[in-house]
Amino acid sequence: MNSWSAIRAELKDAPAKARRTAWEGGLMVTLIIGTGVWDLLGGSGMEGGDLLRWATLVVGTVGLALFTVSDGLHRAGRARNQGRDLPPAERFRTGLLRSTYLVLPKLALVATALLAFSAGVMLVVAMSHFPSWFATAAFGVYGIRAGRTVLGTARELYGEVRSQAEAAHRARSAASEARLLALQARMNPHFLFNALNTVASLVRTSPRTAERTVESLAAVLRQTLLRSEKIWGSVAEEVAYIEAYLDVERERWGERLDVRLEVEPAALRAFLPPMSLQPLVENALEHGPGARIEGGTITVSVGLEGTELVAEVADDGPGMSPDASEGTGLGNLRERLSTLYGDAATMTVESDRTGTTVRLRLPAEPPAEFPGSGRPTRTSLEASCAS
């Protein structure tokens, strides 16, 4: 990013408020220079060679000019950013860039303001001279404003850095919580032991089917252990995971389970947190086919809608009560999504006595500030899709 052209571009579309600041500053500079010239021409009755007074005037004027320019830029930049929804990392970066133009002149101005104020007070006490007093007041006001801006910017920067660190920490602990949960209760011991019971039975009646079921079960376990350590995974991987999961479940349920899987090819390349669809499928099994003696149907559909990835798991069971949506891992999923995406991800539950649909809406592009392990770079994206 060429900072100079960026500054020029911003000066061009600086809104009215920033322009006014620039005018204000310009006026002050003129008045102060005017004071100096007036003094030079002897209008104040003071000696032109007063070093302290000249030094104060020069440093103060230069500092004020710099402050005005950078303050205008800062306001222009902030106004531009307010219109857009920049992710925190970018806001941080662009803010920092502008801040370097601000910090030095502001510090100079604060020092000058203090200097001028004390010099001015002495002069006023000594001479009660109007132009000096005026210049002093101007410096004083700008000094206060400079001080406030410096403090404000510092606070803002600190806040940004902290919230970024907090968010990354939350994402990491959400990921490790997911891993823990996946390995223990979330792996769902019911799934595991019922699967083993089924295989123990199939071993006698149909050894080939037993073998196949063991392979699917191994795939599920392996994926659970590997993928729960990562913050991101591809839709293709998640779909493969739930297919293996459902292969195992089909052997248990027999005809009582009917599964429809509809995944748009374009969606396969999108990314989402691992184990996002699995809790939905588990939930649907419990409240759908698991709630009717004759069983039922589960429909899983994944697709892209504009810039969003939409995943829906529906069942034709007798419905689900609202507080049940916090159990069976849905609550944990909701929290993980909120940590990773903020408000950009939603999970909605529609349920009545003819069935339930749980829908996830996620941005198709994962947010920039959660690198984490497994986050796709351009090359890894291509590599994983080629396999």
Place this chain on the structure above:
Amino acid sequence: MRILIVDDEPAARRRLSFILEELDEEVVGEAADGLEALELIRERAPDVVLLDIRMPEVDGFDVVRHLPEDGPLVIFQTAFEDHALEAFEHDVVDYVVKPVGLERLDAALGRARRRLEAGTSAGLSAGDLQRLRAAVRLSPTIRPRLLVRQGRGFRLIPYEEILRFSTDRGTTTAHGIERDFLTDHTLAELEERTGSTFLRVSRSDLVNRERVERLVPESGGGATVILGDGSRVRVTRRRRAGVMAALED
């Protein structure tokens, strides 16, 4: 001993019957759901029932609750129950984990045989069952049908066909379209099992929202709901606001 196998999964039933055959025990039947289990228990009078806990619509605890006084001994089967198994150990009931090993099943059947010979009854009170259900954390899922007694047997009635429930002196009556039934469930349990379809209008009445024709507010603060079949049910003052709001949807 005469043994009944109850499990909603065909593969699980098959395995148990293989093992029981190896143990030289008599299997009097297999039930794939709770209703079938109750019917087979009535018809064939087994001594022991190997009862799966998690089954759709009528779960293992529902079955036990509807057993006759002199009914069979129950051995629960469960895939995984975490700490809940401790709750089972204190009780008049036994359990095995799935997949059950031959020796473990043999040991459980041995204990059952001794209890049968000693004549100790299988009685589990409603409170015991409630506690076991909570320990096992069987989440209250919404059910499509209600288990009711009909004559000496049982039936499953879709909740849509029930206009309302009422309790009187501890007995709950389900008022169906054509006739009434008795059910062992409390109104609180029925509220959980029917989700938002039924509304609790008072301590003793639970009404099917879809059968309400209109609600007539009363000056005292309460109200009366009038159902499709003409029956009138009082709504208490405390519940009126909630009931009216629910009927708005």
